[in-house]
Amino acid sequence: MTAPAMVAEFDDVAGWTAEAVAQLGAEHAIPAACRGSASPAALAWLAEACELAPGTRLLDVGAGAGGPAAWAARRFGVRPVLLDPMPAACRAAARMFGLPVVLASGDRIPLRAGSMDAAWCLGVLCTVADKAALLREMHRVLRPGASLGLLVVVVRTPRALAVPAVPDGNLFPTQAELADLLDEAGFDLVEQIDRPGDAPLSWSRRAARVAEVVATRHRADRAYALAARQSESFTRLFDSGQISMQLIHAVRRPGGAHTRGGNVNPSNGDEEFEIELEVEVRAELTLVESSRPEEAAALPASEWLFDPTDVQAEEIELRNLLGAIEELGGLRRGETELP
Ligand SMILES: C[S@@+](CC[C@H](N)C(=O)[O-])C[C@H]1O[C@@H](n2cnc3c(N)ncnc32)[C@H](O)[C@@H]1O
Structure with a gap:
């Protein structure tokens, strides 16, 4: 921990x-x-x-x-x-x-x-x-x-x-x-x-x-x-x-790592892991979108329950993360190159 x-x-x-x-x-x-x-x-x-x-x-x-x-x-x-x-x-x-x-x-x-x-x-x-x-x-x-x-x-x-x-x-x-x-x-x-x-x-x-x-x-x-x-x-x-x-x-080194018994460079379930990550980011994005920052921003500031600009910034960051996950998924499958 x-x-x-x-x-x-x-x-x-x-x-x-x-x-x-x-x-x-x-x-x-x-x-x-x-x-x-x-x-x-x-x-x-x-x-x-x-x-x-x-x-x-x-x-x-x-x-x-x-x-x-x-x-x-x-x-x-x-x-x-x-x-x-x-x-x-x-x-x-x-x-x-x-x-x-x-x-x-x-x-x-x-x-x-x-x-x-x-x-x-x-x-x-x-x-x-x-x-x-x-x-x-x-x-x-x-x-x-x-x-x-x-x-x-x-x-x-x-x-x-x-x-x-x-x-x-x-x-x-x-x-x-x-x-x-x-x-x-x-x-x-x-x-x-x-x-x-x-x-x-x-x-x-x-x-x-x-x-x-x-x-x-x-x-x-x-x-x-x-x-x-x-x-x-x-x-x-x-x-x-x-x-x-x-x-x-x-x-x-060109070869693998030294082994002390067991497989030290296993394939690590990349795809499963990417999917888990993507699900988490999408869930957070849904949460952020559901707080409707554009509606809050239209109200007088004294009525805001949260700062809509913070939420909009978070939404942009989450979309960036999602873009990176999709891009890396493509790269791993050999479909795309990094920009
Ligand atoms: C001292 S900071 C250095 C950050 C960055 N490399 C730099 O030079 O500005 C150490 C970083 O290691 C990260 N870290 C801790 N455990 C890690 C792990 N298991 N895998 C990858 N990064 C880890 C921390 O979250 C933190 O961002």
């Missing part, structure tokens, strides 16, 4: 970020929506290492609010597909960047085997218990020889961290554990760097303005306090040198 602090950090804050960007302007979207602490220098390192190019089909697993994938689309012309299990994060990414977004967990990716040219997974591995399952799924959906770009927080000494010091729900691997996980999932580690460069002020100021608006609006919210505590714990651990941020470039 996901820790409440992680839901606050990854879902509530993502939704609030999209609201604040709508108020401040679209130029704030990418810096504010890079939630894995990736700076432009870190993203550029990953993009160059993975040899991203116009048209590269890039899957971003745990894409959050979508900043890194949107950056790669803008700077390198890639065609990203975003995937995240948090609904408000998916809606925030669709709202801010209009990119195809899939609401799913990284250990059950609703895409066909070998359909992606590259994958990113930034700031995600330390937040999941079954890291091997996530890596195996990425191996399955990548074509042989494809690049994997990772931003991973690793712990320097095994089990050295006192439990209260660790942000809720995080399980940091050691460097050696990470190397083993990659190898067992069928990836060759090509290169790794410590301490990606800081962001320039022009970037961090935009992110800070968004954070200020979020704080002003939501400081009293319990989720705000939980998310703030998570980020304070991270800062303390980084400052004390107990954890560090690593950028990694790995390449998918």
